[in-house]
Amino acid sequence: MSYDVTAVRAHFPALDQGAAAHFDGPGGSQSPARVADAVADVLRSAVANKGTVTAAERRATEIVDAARAAGADLVGGDPAGIVFGRSMTQLTYDFARTLAKTWGPGDEVVVTRLDHDANVRPWVQAAQAAGATVRWATFDPATGVLTADDVAQVISARTRLVAVTAASNLLGSRPDIPTIAATAHAVGALVYVDGVHYTPHAFADMAALGADFYACSPYKFLGPHLGMLAAAPALLEELRPDKLLPSSDIVPERFEYGTLPYESLAGTTAAIDFLADLVPGTGSRRDRLATSMEALEHHEQVLLSQLDNGLAELSGVERYGDPDRPRTPTTLFTVTGVAPAEIYRALADRGVNAPAGTFYAYECAKVLGIENGGAVRAGIAPYTTKSDVDRLLEAVAEIRR
Structure with a gap:
């Protein structure tokens, strides 16, 4: 086409x-006009906290549900596993702190020197707070390439998580994520993929990549400033983040603090729809x-x-x-x-x-x-x-x- x-x-x-x-x-x-219009339409409409009683509550619920469905379509995930936050950085810090609750001395976390610091520092700091060891995978500066072998060399039976980018935001180079993920999964480690620089330029499929967590940023793919994370709902059910006592404990709301920015969610849905319509097509x-x-x-x-x-x-x-x-x-x-x-x-x-x-x-x-x-x-x-x-x-x- x-x-x-x-x-x-x-x-x-x-x-x-x-x-x-x-x-x-x-x-x-x-951003395309469609995104701006979607944002403006929400701000011009009656909205309230999510609910089912008033029209304003129902509108908010519909906006959130639509954004989760769109986000799942974008990355090949499950709408029930789509989490929204202020930014990819904020989401990664939140999940690093939550996952680190189960880490301790003897556990290891792998990060890479190819990554944006948002997929490095949260893990380094969380590991240090838990007494876990950080292991570094580096890349060849001549080629800008991080190979699967580079990462495999620092994965061990003690590895609990591997954090790696799907594409370098500085160089654009793309590691072999499926092979890296397979190596990590073989020792029982989770894989957290930074898809911020990858998602705007490729057809994202978190299952094919082998990502347990896939994080991205709508404002990098024509949408508003926001962060999005995808994971299997069953995996999210196992995690217990710190949260306000009266706030929802339902997945994925469990990981979303405070009222969501409905206008930004509507803009995200519009951006994903725009990407789907870049060329004429049919089907889902x-x-x-x-x-x-x-x-x-x-x-x-x-x-x-x-x-x-x-x-x-x-x-x-x-x-x-x-x-x-x-x-x-x-x-x-x-x-x-x-x-x-x-x-x-x-x-x-x-x-x-x-x-x-x-x-x-x-x-x-x-x-x-x-x-x-x-x-x-x-x-x-x-x-x-x-x-x-x-x-x-x-x-x-x-x-x-």
Whole structure:
């Protein structure tokens, strides 16, 4: 199925504001009008705490149920196992503290140096508080690749949990999660997958990945600022988080503190529906997501090749990672003699939004040797065009001179 980027772009009001070329999607994507309308409609409507008595209560319940169903379709999960929170970071801290209640001396937790710190520090701190041992899996800085063997080397019979990203938010590189998960499960460990940078660019299937927990962020896939976690309801039933005494103990509400942001949930449902409709299709929403994400992935990979090849032709430009290895449409680069922050500003002056930094990938940046100044990150999104990539390449060529 062909991907019509012009038709897709017509749905994004932000793209008409200053006509910038947006390569800042890894930090937060632009949203289509459908999402904004869904958010506004809730704020204009009568809503109350969830319930069944008043129309306002029923509307809130319907919004939550719809968001759980949409989230499950997005990642191949169960609506009864979809948990919402302020952010992926907040959810990961909550689950780390909850899981750590069963850890103690002699137990081990595996984290990786490829991950965003939101899938590192919560586990490190929870393990330390419980007296458990943290074991680190690192990656090859030359390729930017974390292999299944890299992780297997630090998994043992004492491993209780493996936390690993499905795609590096800094490099885009994609570990072999199914193999890593199989190794972890063989010793009885749980697998917590950070899907924040993966979900916007690939058809997510937590069962195929082998993820016991799959966390992502709707604002990275065209939705509002929110965090979402998916897990099997039976697994969630085994966990006992700290909670207010009168609050619901039903899964998944057990893990959601306070009243949910109904407007953001409605926006999340709208974003997932929009992704399902990126290309014409039939069948269930899950089926349409599979078709749309396959078409989107092809579109983005074509543009990524254009960007990689264009940067390779520019002397003085250093790219990080191996462009021939599987990765999301993300390129990290520097220009000899020009500070990344200066490149960032110079690109912005030319109408190209590609920020610089380490983007909370603290351990990853240290392995790459860029922890001080960072690098420029260019991320391709559903609304990115060939002409956007041309603008970026032309701007980098000017800055390099």
